[in-house]
Amino acid sequence: MANFLRFLQNAPAAVIVIGVVACGSPEAASQTGYAALPEPTSTVRLAESAQQSDLPAIDLSATTTSATSVVLEEPPVSDLPRSVGEPKTIEAGDLVLNFTLPADTINDPRPDPAPYEIVVSYDRWLLESCCDIKVVVQNVEPLFSDKEEIDVFESNGNVWKIYDTGPNDGSVVSAWASINGSPVLVSAQVFGTNPDATPAETVRLVAETMTSK
Amino acid sequence: MTTVVLVVRRASASFAALLLIFTLVVVAPSKPVSAGSGMNTYWWWQSGITVGPSSYKYSNATGFWQAIINSPTGCTTQVDGIYGSVTQWWAAHTQNVIIGSNNGGIMDSWAMSNIQLAKAPGGFTRLQNTGVTDGYGTQKIYYYGGSASNAELGWNPISQQWLFSPTPTSNPNLLIPALSSRTMGSYAPCA
Numbered sequence: 001m002a003n004f005l006r007f008l009q010n011a012p013a014a015v016i017v018i019g020v021v022a023c024g025s026p027e028a029a030s031q032t033g034y035a036a037l038p039e040p041t042s043t044v045r046l047a048e049s050a051q052q053s054d055l056p057a058i059d060l061s062a063t064t065t066s067a068t069s070v071v072l073e074e075p076p077v078s079d080l081p082r083s084v085g086e087p088k089t090i091e092a093g094d095l096v097l098n099f100t101l102p103a104d105t106i107n108d109p110r111p112d113p114a115p116y117e118i119v120v121s122y123d124r125w126l127l128e129s130c131c132d133i134k135v136v137v138q139n140v141e142p143l144f145s146d147k148e149e150i151d152v153f154e155s156n157g158n159v160w161k162i163y164d165t166g167p168n169d170g171s172v173v174s175a176w177a178s179i180n181g182s183p184v185l186v187s188a189q190v191f192g193t194n195p196d197a198t199p200a201e202t203v204r205l206v207a208e209t210m211t212s213k
Numbered sequence: 214m215t216t217v218v219l220v221v222r223r224a225s226a227s228f229a230a231l232l233l234i235f236t237l238v239v240v241a242p243s244k245p246v247s248a249g250s251g252m253n254t255y256w257w258w259q260s261g262i263t264v265g266p267s268s269y270k271y272s273n274a275t276g277f278w279q280a281i282i283n284s285p286t287g288c289t290t291q292v293d294g295i296y297g298s299v300t301q302w303w304a305a306h307t308q309n310v311i312i313g314s315n316n317g318g319i320m321d322s323w324a325m326s327n328i329q330l331a332k333a334p335g336g337f338t339r340l341q342n343t344g345v346t347d348g349y350g351t352q353k354i355y356y357y358g359g360s361a362s363n364a365e366l367g368w369n370p371i372s373q374q375w376l377f378s379p380t381p382t383s384n385p386n387l388l389i390p391a392l393s394s395r396t397m398g399s400y401a402p403c404a
Contacts, residue, residue, distance in 0.1 A: 110335075113343040113355055114365055114385035124344075132337075134344030142346035145370045165342070165352060165370065167255045172342045174352075187344030192336045 092121035092137035095182050099135070100209040102127050102202060120182070130197040131188040133206060138183045142176050150200065155208040160186075162203060173199040175207045184210070252277050252375035252391035255368060257325035262393065265304075265319035269393055270296040277391035278304065278320050280366070280377040281328070284358025285310040288403035292379040294395045310359065311339070333357055340366075351376060351388065362403045380404045 086105070090097045108124040121137040144163045150173075151162040158177040166172030166189070174187040186207045188199035251274035254260045264274050276294040282303050283290055290303045305318035312327040331339045345353040350371040356364040365378035365385040376388035379400035389397050 110337075110357075113341075113345070113353065114363070114381065116343075116345050116353055117386050118347055119345055122345075132341075136344050138345065140348040143348050143350040143371070144346065145350060148370060165346075166368065168370075174342075174344065174346065176346075185344055185346065187342065189338070189342045191338075 088123070088135075090121050090123055090135055090137065092182060095137065095180050096213050097135070097137070097179065097184065098209075098211050098213070099206055101125055101133065102130075102205055104129065105133065108132055126191060127202060128191060129194055130202050131191050131199045133202060134185070134187045135206070136185040136187070138185065141178070141183045142174075142185060144174070144176070151204070153204070153208075156211045158184075158207075158210065158212075160204075160207045162200060162207075164200070170200060171197075173203045175203045177207070177210075179210070179212045186210070249373040251393035253373050255370070257329045257375070258322040260325075263319060263321040264296060265321070266296050266298070266301055271395040272296075273389055273392040273395055273397050275300065275395075276379060276389060276397050277366075277375060277377045280379060280381070281356050281358070281364045282307045283381075283403050284356055284360055284362055284364040286358070287360040288362055290402055291399060292397075292402065292404070293399035294397045307358070333359070 087098060087100050090099075105125045105127045108126045110124075112122060112124065118138045118140045119136060120139050123135050125133045127133060144161070144165070148163040148165055148168065149161055150164045153160055153162075158179050160175045160177045162173060162175040164170055164172075165174050165187075171190040172187070173189075174185055176183055176185040178184070186203050188203045190197045190199055251262065251269070251272060252260050262269055262274065264272070264278055269275060271294060273294050275296045276292050278296075279290045279292040279294075279300055282300070283292070285307050286303050289306075290300055301318035303318075304320060304324075305315040307328070308315035308318070308324055311331045312324070316324060329340055333339050339357045341355055341357060343353040343355065347353070349369065351367040351369040354366045354368055356366060358364065362381060365381040365388075367376035367378075367388045368374075369376065372390075375391045377391055378385050378387050379389060379397065380387050382403050
């Protein structure tokens with residue numbers, strides 16, 4: 001009896017040991033089976049003595065301020081500069097979309113993103129003074145957070161909703177409308193460091209010109 | 214008699230402790246993981262976690278970073294959600310490539326902020342929104358690390374959760390939430 005009571009007194013420690021052993025995953029066990037590290041081939045030095053204090057200081061408040069420095073202000077539609085860019089066309093099955101890009105827009109030289117299964121048609125351009133511009137036709141209706149909605153407008157019979165997405169600082173903006181039953185998205189993301197970049201205005205300019213046949 | 218009472222009281226306390234520990238050990242793993250854990254803020258460094266060999270070592274958040282590491286390093290790291298020595302080595306390499314220095318391969322707020330805000334040589338932000346948003350609210354995003362293989366990511370502002378594809382080449386549509394727990398399997402680099 002005395003031995004049993006002594007066991008109970010020590011039981012928590014025993015359970016901890018059992019619990020830790022029981023929680024060990026196969027992956028944890030296999031971790032010890034890793035082969036030796038590859039030989040460094042570059043300037044990487046993974047020294048054990050590397051200390052956080054050795055790192056260059058980073059002012060997170062400064063980077064945050066930098067990331068949120070784009071102020072999203074929606075001017076009245078009548079005040080927006082009118083697009084004089086080149087007319088563009090996107091085809092997605094029976095749907096043909098015609099729209100106009102802002103002046104000075106060029107083809108985005110970067111490779112297209114991965115082929116997502118929900119994308120029916122995709123194209124991308126670059127307005128170097130502002131942002132990249134993407135026009136996407138999807139086969140599923142996108143879901144956006146109501147909290148991110150910043151504007152709703154109608155143009156050429158299409159009702160567009162604009163969202164301040166991503167970091168919610170005006171640097172990534174998406175608009176979408178259902179055109180002839182197909183979800184069409186116009187998006188823009190700030191390119192470069194121009195503090196006067198206005199992705200929301202650019203998205204609106206493109207969306208306003210969009211017609212279908 | 215006093216000794217017996219004392220022993221019984223201590224035994225009762227041990228029973229209570231034993232019951233509490235059994236509850237923690239047995240119940241905790243079965244607790245459903247709620248949305249929005251791990252990498253759960255748009256700005257990675259604001260998620261409040263450090264991912265490394267001694268913090269969230271076994272987690273989908275580790276898988277998130279392994280997916281990113283494979284972009285600048287050219288598909289070097291198995292995406293298994295385990296922050297082992299190989300992951301740490303290539304994480305340090307990634308920091309050297311993207312930031313210009315490393316902290317020993319730990320993804321802390323310093324590394325997260327510098328990697329997320331980094332710009333590519335062309336002047337554009339490495340983290341690129343594709344303009345594609347699915348029916349669940351996930352925005353398709355990729356991270357350009359400089360190699361031929363981008364990291365395929367997703368941000369869902371509704372559930373406040375980052376996601377990543379462990380198979381950016383064969384199936385970029387497969388996205389796994391970068392949770393603080395490990396629910397993922399193991400995938401070859403850039404599978």
